[in-house]
Amino acid sequence: MSKVAIIGVGLMGGSLALCFKGKPGIRVAGYDISPAELEKSLKRGVIDTACSTLEEAAADADFIFLCVPVGILEYYMDKLLQTTLKEGCIISDVGSTKASISKYARNRITPAVHFIGGHPMAGSERSGVEAAASHLYENAFYVLTPDESTPREAYDRLVQLLQYTKAQIVRVDAKHHDEIVGAVSHLPHVIAVALVNQIARYNERDGLYRSLAAGGFRDITRIASGHPDMWRDILLNNRHVLLRLLRDWNGEVAKFADLLESGDGDGIFKEFERAGAFRSQLPERRKGVITALFDVYIDVPDHPGIIGQIATLLGNHRINLSNIHIIESRADVPGVLRLSFRNETDMDAAIELLKLHDYSVQL
Numbered sequence: 001m002s003k004v005a006i007i008g009v010g011l012m013g014g015s016l017a018l019c020f021k022g023k024p025g026i027r028v029a030g031y032d033i034s035p036a037e038l039e040k041s042l043k044r045g046v047i048d049t050a051c052s053t054l055e056e057a058a059a060d061a062d063f064i065f066l067c068v069p070v071g072i073l074e075y076y077m078d079k080l081l082q083t084t085l086k087e088g089c090i091i092s093d094v095g096s097t098k099a100s101i102s103k104y105a106r107n108r109i110t111p112a113v114h115f116i117g118g119h120p121m122a123g124s125e126r127s128g129v130e131a132a133a134s135h136l137y138e139n140a141f142y143v144l145t146p147d148e149s150t151p152r153e154a155y156d157r158l159v160q161l162l163q164y165t166k167a168q169i170v171r172v173d174a175k176h177h178d179e180i181v182g183a184v185s186h187l188p189h190v191i192a193v194a195l196v197n198q199i200a201r202y203n204e205r206d207g208l209y210r211s212l213a214a215g216g217f218r219d220i221t222r223i224a225s226g227h228p229d230m231w232r233d234i235l236l237n238n239r240h241v242l243l244r245l246l247r248d249w250n251g252e253v254a255k256f257a258d259l260l261e262s263g264d265g266d267g268i269f270k271e272f273e274r275a276g277a278f279r280s281q282l283p284e285r286r287k288g289v290i291t292a293l294f295d296v297y298i299d300v301p302d303h304p305g306i307i308g309q310i311a312t313l314l315g316n317h318r319i320n321l322s323n324i325h326i327i328e329s330r331a332d333v334p335g336v337l338r339l340s341f342r343n344e345t346d347m348d349a350a351i352e353l354l355k356l357h358d359y360s361v362q363l
């Protein structure tokens with residue numbers, strides 16, 4: 001029997017637990033600071049055992065996953081190293097930054113146990129065990145950051161366990177991880193928050209801003225709704241990288257201001273052309289560090305109750321919708337409904353079902 005201990009059974013920890021629970025020879029124990037969250041995860045069948053202390057969860061564990069906010073990872077690392085751990089135990093984490101916790105662990109870990117940092121690059125703006133899902137990591141990248149002192153055997157053992165997540169494991173140096181993830185995840189979150197706050201300020205003078213920001217603006221700024229506690233910790237932890245990235249960002253914005261000031265249409269054209277060319281090379285339909293929504297559009301006759309019918313149809317087939325939005329609905333024009341799913345499997349199942357019920361579906 002292998003024991004897996006999940007410390008912090010929220011969105012990420014709960015999703016990992018769901019991947020492992022019920023697998024042959026695995027028992028999942030959970031610990032959380034919030035007894036209510038822990039009770040919820042036990043009721044939902046996310047963990048086998050709810051532990052009231054960290055020590056109880058860690059005792060005899062073969063794997064321990066720290067799934068708590070980045071700001072308290074070091075505290076838990078210290079606490080774990082003060083308890084009696086099983087020989088060969090692997091401690092990992094799911095924190096969004098990797099350099100500081102890896103360095104912290106390297107300086108303290110004893111030879112009998114191992115620390116291998118991890119970052120499953122999938123998630124959402126939601127939090128808590130209610131949002132946990134066994135498919136969260138499917139087809140996503142899962143970064144592991146072992147260093148030269150990590151025994152091959154321990155790394156392989158962790159990779160083998162993580163096969164249950166169906167994620168693609170990639171090995172990356174911890175500092176390199178923080179630079180890249182800083183650029184493709186942390187910086188976009190800062191920009192989204194700043195942009196939303198800029199518009200919110202204008203809206204104080206004129207409420208039309210909020211009305212016209214519906215739809216596309218709302219979609220492209222979805223990540224601004226991330227959990228403030230979690231993002232405070234991430235940004236502070238990666239602040240040296242972010243300060244550099246923000247200086248570069250200021251440069252990009254200043255370049256646009258210059259082009260506008262000098263009326264340089266050719267320059268503006270080239271900026272869009274360059275961005276479009278790089279963007280077209282980005283992998284499509286692959287889970288990245290910012291969650292993609294899988295959208296389909298269907299023409300719907302304008303009659304009351306249609307949204308309910310579609311939602312019920314999908315619900316009856318256990319297809320999870322993440323959003324539903326009417327794009328056009330006037331008495332004389334057929335409406336277009338946009339259905340958003342969190343993964344390709346749900347989207348494909350929905351397309352098949354809707355076509356079967358004679359809806360006209362477009363991607």
Ligand SMILES: NC(=O)C1=CN([C@@H]2O[C@H](COP(=O)(O)OP(=O)(O)OC[C@H]3O[C@@H](n4cnc5c(N)ncnc54)[C@H](O)[C@@H]3O)[C@@H](O)[C@H]2O)C=CC1
Binds near residue numbers: 010031097125127
């Ligand atoms: N939310 C996301 O999309 C992603 C988050 N991460 C990382 O995963 C980690 C966890 O984030 P989420 O699962 O999203 O958060 P969450 O809020 O859903 O879960 C965190 C859990 O930790 C518990 N917790 C908080 N303080 C604790 C403490 N002192 N002791 C024990 N438990 C405590 C909370 O009660 C909660 O159940 C963070 O380090 C975050 O950076 C990584 C990838 C994606």
Ligand SMILES: O=C(O)C(=O)Cc1ccc(O)cc1
Binds near residue numbers: 095121185223226292
């Ligand atoms: O909401 C989204 O799409 C995210 O960006 C989720 C997320 C948050 C933190 C991470 O370290 C990785 C992914």
